[in-house]
Amino acid sequence: MGYIRDHWQGRQSLAWSFWVNFVVVGATLLALERQLQLPTDPEPLLADALPGLLFVAGQWLVLVWQAVGVLRACDRHIAQYGSIMSVWGAQAGAIAGVLLTGIASYWMLLPVVMERPPPAPPLQPDAYRPPAYTLTLTDDGKSIHITGDFDPGLADAFEALLGNLPDVTRVVMDSDGGHVNEARRMASIIRTRGLETASMDRCKSACTTPFIAGARRTLGRNAKLGFHRYHVALAMRTPFYNLEAEHEKERAFYRDQGVGEDFVERVFQRPPNEIWFPTHEELLSAGVVHRIAEAVQPGGG
Numbered sequence: 001m002g003y004i005r006d007h008w009q010g011r012q013s014l015a016w017s018f019w020v021n022f023v024v025v026g027a028t029l030l031a032l033e034r035q036l037q038l039p040t041d042p043e044p045l046l047a048d049a050l051p052g053l054l055f056v057a058g059q060w061l062v063l064v065w066q067a068v069g070v071l072r073a074c075d076r077h078i079a080q081y082g083s084i085m086s087v088w089g090a091q092a093g094a095i096a097g098v099l100l101t102g103i104a105s106y107w108m109l110l111p112v113v114m115e116r117p118p119p120a121p122p123l124q125p126d127a128y129r130p131p132a133y134t135l136t137l138t139d140d141g142k143s144i145h146i147t148g149d150f151d152p153g154l155a156d157a158f159e160a161l162l163g164n165l166p167d168v169t170r171v172v173m174d175s176d177g178g179h180v181n182e183a184r185r186m187a188s189i190i191r192t193r194g195l196e197t198a199s200m201d202r203c204k205s206a207c208t209t210p211f212i213a214g215a216r217r218t219l220g221r222n223a224k225l226g227f228h229r230y231h232v233a234l235a236m237r238t239p240f241y242n243l244e245a246e247h248e249k250e251r252a253f254y255r256d257q258g259v260g261e262d263f264v265e266r267v268f269q270r271p272p273n274e275i276w277f278p279t280h281e282e283l284l285s286a287g288v289v290h291r292i293a294e295a296v297q298p299g300g301g
Helices: 002-008 014-035 046-081 085-113 154-163 180-193 205-212 243-256 261-267 280-286
Strands: 133-137 143-148 170-174 196-199 202-204 217-220 224-226 291-293
Touching (some): 002 046, 014 046, 014 085, 046 085, 133 154, 143 154, 154 180, 170 202, 170 205, 180 205, 196 205, 202 205, 205 224, 243 261, 261 280, 280 291
Parallel strands (some): 143 170, 170 196, 196 217, 202 224, 217 291
Antiparallel strands (some): 133 143
């Protein structure tokens, strides 16, 4: 307590007050702040955000102690030595430290205080772009074949089609991927309905999540599954999206679907700009695929 009081009252040297109590302590707190992970949901529960909020509050209390001590040490330094240059340097550094702490606190608290962005307005007819996917019902009415990208609206279209087709038991997917959130919704529908999944050509990137959602998973003899980490197509970091947390959700989903741990870890070591195509033997061994077939027969054969 004596040390804290001495700095607060400006009794320590200006060099010590600034470099140790202000710079070193401040840098340590900023480093600790970067390790804290506030909820990435735009509407977090207060209990979830409370540890981070308390840390920021404590950080600002420490900052007041740091700044007051440095300013009082400046006054003492001038009274003893009459030197003004080092005082100006310390004061400028203190101002910069306050600004830096303010910016860091702002970015840390932004996910908690910022409101959810309003929904985008519906597309006007002249701005309409046809979806990059197709859904086709097989002749026997037991399989739906999805081709093309996982564009927004695919999950809604798939769910609406399923609602009118109680005899459907399987989804065949041939896609290069698309939007992760759309793929996750597809996976949820497939798993809830207990549908089988299959691919006879290729199922890459986001397509692999709904494929793995299948109760029984079939891959064509010449087909490939392609995996990689996610990426966010933004020029700057968004506080609402914790990429590693999203990867962990996917890992948990893969495990729940019976995929082996070694395979799960290899998937999320692959950079976003590369795609890993495991061999059929690797897919079978890891429980990703249940069988390799020459062709998918109508109705689940």
